Amino acid sequence: MSKQITNHLMMIRPVAFHRNEQTAVNNYYQKAEENASAEEIQQQALEQFDQFVEKLRSEGVDVTVFDDTPDPATPDSIFPNNWISFHQDxxxxxxxxxxxxxxxxxxxxxxAGLKAKFKVSDVVSFTNWEQKAAYLEGTGSLLLDRQNKIAYAAISDRTMPEVLEDFCDEAGFDPVTFHALQTVDGKRLPIYHTNVMMCLGEDFSVVCLDxxxxLEERENLVETLEETDKEIIEITEEQKEQFAGNMLQVLGKDDQRLVVMSSAAFHSLSDEQKAQLSxxxxxxHSDIHTIEKLGGGSARCMMAEIFNPLK
Structure with missing residues (x-):
């Protein structure tokens, strides 16, 4: 049976982290930094990244870190789960x-670096869709229930049905789609990534149903989660704004289950929610406030899970 969680993660160490104007057009979580130089922002992001990696490793998580390169400029390289996904086969x-x-x-x-450590049987690319201005941003767009072969996806500019269909046909998943919205200047607009409002573990799902x-889409989502025996842990829209939906369950030492999130997400949760998750x-949890504020992504976005077998 397919594993839902893994002990192996890939993370990318930032070299020139800053707010990406190209993504800010539809990522309403990105904020502008005031009174900080580019060097200060990079230094803060680097310290927060290193502390996060150290925390994961201290729990026995195997983290493969690659350094970003100064050229070409890739301010969002710290969120690698959007361009690549890994699979048990x-x-x-x-x-x-x-x-x-x-x-x-x-x-x-x-x-190439991953191939040196992990078995890679094939590389499948959906990148040709870019020529048609159609997008699907990895496990930001896709919440994969690997055990039940279900791909949950909130439709947006970055998660398009035709690419989702292509992925599902190729990888053998069934899609469950819905529209997830947030209020921006009084209007309800699409949330840019599914993993901002929802997280999927072995036996649970954190989800902002609000x-x-x-209501039909909401009911369909709840029914599918219940049918696959996931405990639903609801979060509010306010908690979602603190990235409480952007969590990841991973394996630590001796197969201990860990539920990883940012400190902002952790502190937004009620005692009851923490007890449910525990x-x-x-x-x-780790403090990554600079990365969250300027990047508009959080802990889960920084961790690309590796399911490929070790060599």
Whole structure:
């Protein structure tokens, strides 16, 4: 049976982290930094990244770190789960990205470095969709229930039905789609990535159901989660804004389950929610506030899970 969680993660160490204007057009979580130089922002992001990696490793997580390169400029390279996904049968999948400067994050030397440590049976690319201005941004767009072969996806500019269909046909998943919205200047607009409002573990799902305004879509999502025996842990729209939907369950030492999130997400949760989550693993959190504020992504976005077997 397919594994849902893994002990192996890939993360990318930032070299020139900053707010990406190309992604800010539809990522409403990105904020502008005031009173900080580019050097200060990079230094803060680097310290927060290193502390996060150290925390994961201290829990026994195997983290493979690659350094970003100064040229070409890729301010969002810290979020590698959008351009690549890893699979137990040894396949790597590459994804079409909305922002042109994010496409530069796909690096052949990283793929080569991974092949040195992990078995890679095939590389499947969906990047040709970029020529048709159609996108699917990896496990930001796709929440994969690997055990039940279900791909959950919130439709947006970065998660398009035709690419989703292509992925599902090729990888053998069934899609469950819905529209997840957030309020921006009084209007309900699409949330840019599914993994901002939802997280999927072995036996649970953290989900902001309030962001799904279409009650039929909401009901369908709940039914599918219940049918696959996932405990639903609901979060509010306010908690979602603190990245409480952007969590990841991973394996630590001796197969201990960990539920990893940012400190902002952790502190937004109620005691009851923390108790619910603690049934599914030790809660691990790290302060990544600069990365969250300027990048508009959080802990889960920084961790690309590797399911390929070790060599």
């Amino acid at each position: 040894g396949v790597l999948r590459l994804y079409p990205m909305y922002a042109k400067n994010r496409r530069l994050e796909r690096r052949e030397d990283i793929v 962001s799904i305004d279409d 049934k599914h693993g030790k809660l691990v």
